[in-house]
Amino acid sequence: MAPGPLRRRKGPGGHADPPPVPCSPSSSSSSSLSCSSSSSSPRWSSGLTLYLVERRMGRSRRAFLSGLARAKGFRVDDAYSPAVTHVVMEHTSAAQAARWAQQQGGTQGGTQEGTQGGPPILLDITWFTDSMAAGRPVPVEGRHQLGVPLPSAEIGTDYSMPAYACQRRTPLNHHNPRLTEALETLAEAAALEGNEGRSLSFRRAASTLKALPGPLTRLSQLEGLPYCGAHSRGVIQEMLEDGASREADGVRQSDRFRAMKLFTQIFGVGVKTADGWYREGLRTLGDLRERGKKLTRMQEAGVRHYEDLKTPVELSDVEAVRRVVEEAVLQVLPGANITLTGGFRRGKRHGHDVDFLITHPEEGREAGILPNVMSCLESQGLVLYQHTQENHYCTPKAMAQPASRTNTMDAFERCFSILRVSRPSPGVASRGPPRDWKAVRVDLVVTPASQFPFALLGWTGSQHFERELRRFSRQERKLILNSHALYNPEKKTFLPAASEEEIFRHLGLEFIPPEERNA
Structure with missing residues (x-):
C-alpha cells in the first residue's frame, strides 16, 4: 500500500519537522511524478543507511520516497553497497526478499538492526512509512521484517x-x-460437481492446516481446530499413515475430473457449460472442434489461445504487462495510479492471469478511460481479445439488500482481455514455429479514489480469505463489506477508509498483510 498522508510532528525544540517534498506518493510504480533529492546532511547516525529496492516499487515512486527520506534527515544510497544497513522493499514476500539478498551475494537479513559491514536488515515498506510519520527511525518490529524464515513449532x-x-x-x-x-x-472435485457446500468444507479444512505454525504429524493435533470435520479428518489420517489419499488419487485419475478440469480452464467456460459438454460425450479440445460446438466470442479466444493461457504466468510476464499497461494508461490519463493485485501481490511467483487496479487522485477523472486505454494497446497490435463493461455500481440503498450480502462480484468499470506479451527469448508454441510472444490474460479494473482501499482489499484475495472477511463482517460486526464500501445497514451509513489498515480497524481485526492472506 502507498503511505497515507504524513503528519508533521514536532521535534524536541517544539518546532515542526520540515514538510515533505511537494509530491504526492503513488500506490503504484507507475506514478509520473518524481522528486528531487535533498542534499542536506543526515541528522541520524552515520551507521544507518537506507537503500530502496526499485523492483516492484517503480522508479518514480522510489525517487519520491528517497527524496522524502532525505528531507527527513535519513541517509539514502542510490546504489546497493556493503555500507547499506536497512533495505526497504514494497510488495515483496519474505521468500522474495531472501532471494534478492542471495542475488546480491550476501546473506539473509537477520532479526536485529543492521550494522555497517554486516548483512543489512530487510524491511517491508511499512517500516519506512512508520519512520516517515514519526520523523525518525522507529524500532524494527516483527511485522516490519522480511527474509525471516517461517517458524516451525510443535503443535500441542x-x-x-x-x-x-x-x-x-x-x-x-x-x-x-x-x-x-x-x-x-x-x-x-466437489465444485466441479456443483456441490459448493462440500467444496467449502474441504477448503476450510485446508485453510486451517495452512495457518498452522508447524507440520501436523498426529491426528490428535486437530483437536479443537476449526472446520476439521469427520471426512476431512479421515483424509488427513490416511495421508499421515499411508502418505496418500485413495479418494484424492481416485479423483485425479477419473475421466470426468480430467475433462471438467480441462474444459473449465478454457477462458469463458464455467462449470455448467463444461458439465453440458461432458454429458454430450466431449472429453478433449479435439472433440470440441470436431463437434463444431457453438462458442461465445470469449470462449473462441480461450480455445484459440488455450496452450498459452494454461501455461503459468511468470513474474517476467507480469513486468512486461505492467510496462505496456502503465504506458497506455498514463498516455490516456496522466497522473493515474496502476496497482498490481491478485496472487502476485500476495507473493506468488506464478499465476493464471494479471490483475491491475487503475485510479486517479482526483475523483471522477478515472471514469470511462478503458475504451481509450484498450484502443491505445490495440494500435500497438497487443490486444488478442477484450470485453469491457461500464461502471454499474449500485445506489447506496442497494448495499442493504439481501443480494448484496451474498454477491461477490463488484460493479467497477473493467476489461477482461488477452494481451500479446513480448518475451525476452522466443517462446515455445505447441503448434507451429517458436515465437517471441505469449498470450496472457489481463484484467483491468477502474476504481474511484474513495473506493480504492476496498477494491484493493477485494482484488488482492485470496478468494477464501475474502469470503471469510465478508462473512466475519456480516456475522460478527453486522456490517456489509464488498469491493466498493463498508456499510452499516442498521445506521444506514458508510464507514469511510483511506487504507486497507483502516478497513481492518473498522472491523476490529488485526491487520493481515497481503503476503499472509493465502488462505
Missing part, C-alpha cells in the same frame, strides 16, 4: 486457532502442503 493439544481465516496469518509457503493438496483436490 492445547493449541487454538481463530475460526475465521481473516483472523489468522496464512503464508504462501506453509508447513502442510501435501495434506492441503489432497483436501483441495477434493474441494475442486
Whole structure:
C-alpha cells in the first residue's frame, strides 16, 4: 500500500519537522511524478543507511520516497553497497526478499538492526512509512521484517486457532502442503460437481492446516481446530499413515475430473457449460472442434489461445504487462495510479492471469478511460481479445439488500482481455514455429479514489480469505463489506477508509498483510 498522508510532528525544540517534498506518493510504480533529492546532511547516525529496492516499487515512486527520506534527515544510497544497513522493499514476500539478498551475494537479513559491514536488515515498506510519520527511525518490529524464515513449532493439544481465516496469518509457503493438496483436490472435485457446500468444507479444512505454525504429524493435533470435520479428518489420517489419499488419487485419475478440469480452464467456460459438454460425450479440445460446438466470442479466444493461457504466468510476464499497461494508461490519463493485485501481490511467483487496479487522485477523472486505454494497446497490435463493461455500481440503498450480502462480484468499470506479451527469448508454441510472444490474460479494473482501499482489499484475495472477511463482517460486526464500501445497514451509513489498515480497524481485526492472506 502507498503511505497515507504524513503528519508533521514536532521535534524536541517544539518546532515542526520540515514538510515533505511537494509530491504526492503513488500506490503504484507507475506514478509520473518524481522528486528531487535533498542534499542536506543526515541528522541520524552515520551507521544507518537506507537503500530502496526499485523492483516492484517503480522508479518514480522510489525517487519520491528517497527524496522524502532525505528531507527527513535519513541517509539514502542510490546504489546497493556493503555500507547499506536497512533495505526497504514494497510488495515483496519474505521468500522474495531472501532471494534478492542471495542475488546480491550476501546473506539473509537477520532479526536485529543492521550494522555497517554486516548483512543489512530487510524491511517491508511499512517500516519506512512508520519512520516517515514519526520523523525518525522507529524500532524494527516483527511485522516490519522480511527474509525471516517461517517458524516451525510443535503443535500441542492445547493449541487454538481463530475460526475465521481473516483472523489468522496464512503464508504462501506453509508447513502442510501435501495434506492441503489432497483436501483441495477434493474441494475442486466437489465444485466441479456443483456441490459448493462440500467444496467449502474441504477448503476450510485446508485453510486451517495452512495457518498452522508447524507440520501436523498426529491426528490428535486437530483437536479443537476449526472446520476439521469427520471426512476431512479421515483424509488427513490416511495421508499421515499411508502418505496418500485413495479418494484424492481416485479423483485425479477419473475421466470426468480430467475433462471438467480441462474444459473449465478454457477462458469463458464455467462449470455448467463444461458439465453440458461432458454429458454430450466431449472429453478433449479435439472433440470440441470436431463437434463444431457453438462458442461465445470469449470462449473462441480461450480455445484459440488455450496452450498459452494454461501455461503459468511468470513474474517476467507480469513486468512486461505492467510496462505496456502503465504506458497506455498514463498516455490516456496522466497522473493515474496502476496497482498490481491478485496472487502476485500476495507473493506468488506464478499465476493464471494479471490483475491491475487503475485510479486517479482526483475523483471522477478515472471514469470511462478503458475504451481509450484498450484502443491505445490495440494500435500497438497487443490486444488478442477484450470485453469491457461500464461502471454499474449500485445506489447506496442497494448495499442493504439481501443480494448484496451474498454477491461477490463488484460493479467497477473493467476489461477482461488477452494481451500479446513480448518475451525476452522466443517462446515455445505447441503448434507451429517458436515465437517471441505469449498470450496472457489481463484484467483491468477502474476504481474511484474513495473506493480504492476496498477494491484493493477485494482484488488482492485470496478468494477464501475474502469470503471469510465478508462473512466475519456480516456475522460478527453486522456490517456489509464488498469491493466498493463498508456499510452499516442498521445506521444506514458508510464507514469511510483511506487504507486497507483502516478497513481492518473498522472491523476490529488485526491487520493481515497481503503476503499472509493465502488462505
